[in-house]
Amino acid sequence: GDSVTQMEGPVTLSEEAFLTINCTYTATGYPSLFWYVQYPGEGLQLLLKATKADDKGSNKGFEATYRKETTSFHLEKGSVQVSDSAVYFCALSRQAGTALIFGKGTTLSVSS
Amino acid sequence: GAVVSQHPSWVICKSGTSVKIECRSLDFQATTMFWYRQFPKQSLMLMATSNEGSKATYEQGVEKDKFLINHASLTLSTLTVTSAHPEDSSFYICSARERGGMNTEAFFGQGTRLTVV
Numbered sequence: 001g002d003s004v005t006q007m008e009g010p011v012t013l014s015e016e017a018f019l020t021i022n023c024t025y026t027a028t029g030y031p032s033l034f035w036y037v038q039y040p041g042e043g044l045q046l047l048l049k050a051t052k053a054d055d056k057g058s059n060k061g062f063e064a065t066y067r068k069e070t071t072s073f074h075l076e077k078g079s080v081q082v083s084d085s086a087v088y089f090c091a092l093s094r095q096a097g098t099a100l101i102f103g104k105g106t107t108l109s110v111s112s
Numbered sequence: 113g114a115v116v117s118q119h120p121s122w123v124i125c126k127s128g129t130s131v132k133i134e135c136r137s138l139d140f141q142a143t144t145m146f147w148y149r150q151f152p153k154q155s156l157m158l159m160a161t162s163n164e165g166s167k168a169t170y171e172q173g174v175e176k177d178k179f180l181i182n183h184a185s186l187t188l189s190t191l192t193v194t195s196a197h198p199e200d201s202s203f204y205i206c207s208a209r210e211r212g213g214m215n216t217e218a219f220f221g222q223g224t225r226l227t228v229v
Contacts, residue, residue, distance in 0.1 A: 036220075043118070043205055044156075044220040089155065093218075099146045099207070100218050104155040 002027040006090050006103035013080055013110050021075040021106045023064075023090035031092040033057075033066055033073040034100065038087045047075075047088070080110045114140045116208050118221025125196055125228055133191045133224045135206030141186040142208035146218075147179075150203040162189045196228040 007022040025031065032051045036044040048057030053068035062077045073090060087107050091100040115138040125131050135145055143164050148156040160170045160181050168181035178200075180192040189208075193200055206221045 034218075041223075041225075043116075043222040044207075046217050046219075049217065099158045099161060102155045105153075107153070 002031070002092060002094055002101050004090050004092055004101055004103035006088075006106050008104075008106070010107040010109055013108070015082055015110055015112050016079045017110075019075070019077040019080045019084075019108065021088055021090075021108070023073045023075065023103060025071050025073065025090075025092050027071075027092055027094050029094060030068075031094045033064070034091045034093070035062070035064055035073070035075050036089045036091060036102075038089065038105070040086070044089065080108070082110045082112050084108060085110045114138070114208075114210060114217075114219045116142075116206065116219045116221045118206050118224055120224060121222055122225040123227070125226070127197055127228055128195055130192055130194045131196055131226060133193075133204055133206070133226075135189045135191070135208070135221050137187045137208045137219070140208075140210050142189075142210070143186060144209060145183060145189040146207040146209075147181060147189075147191050148205045148207065150205060150223075156205060159191075193226065196226070198228045201226055201228045 003026045005024050034049045035047040037047045038044050048059040050057040050066035056065045064075045087105045089105045090103040117136045119134045145162040147159045150156050159174045160168045162168045162181045162183040164183045170176045183189040205223045207218045209218045
């Protein structure tokens with residue numbers, strides 16, 4: 001079945017460091033891909049998305065490119081801030097109206 | 113963006129009692145809502161898919177008689193945890209997708225922290 005695999009955390013970085021969180025997926029067809037962020041005690045917020053191969057989603061300095069050849073959607077940010085500390089979830093959607101399939105989440109902790 | 117409101121944000125109940133959690137789409141119609149459960153430091157586990165006007169579809173291993181889902185309107189779905197026990201303590205999150213294709217964003221409620229004592 002469809003699945004999403006994320007790198008294990010926690011990821012601990014200093015402010016202004018470069019961030020990469022790896023995400024790969026398994027799915028038939030051409031799923032849409034998403035990154036969601038969850039701040040402590042809150043629900044999930046959409047960070048960015050990509051709907052077809054080679055699309056690049058971007059938001060708040062974060063970027064991810066839909067790579068069909070490597071079935072990947074890695075999240076990157078050039079310079080992280082303390083406020084970026086959160087849990088990041090990679091997810092896919094294969095069919096209209098169906099639930100998202102999530103990875104296990106990666107905790108990011110940024111210190112000043 | 114669209115807003116999904118979930119209530120309450122936290123609840124403490126005694127073992128054996130029932131708890132109802134509401135999920136509302138405030139500015140859009142959601143024919144389908146999803147209920148997830150999140151264990152500490154783990155991902156979201158889909159519990160059930162709630163369709164307006166019909167019975168919910170439960171994932172394997174989820175007790176439908178324990179987790180009652182009602183989706184009476186296009187803007188409201190409820191999850192009732194019946195005869196709650198301490199092992200039901202968890203973070204419950206609802207989600208709603210706007211009508212449209214699979215590219216549409218899923219909006220999430222802020223979650224409900226349930227503690228059964």
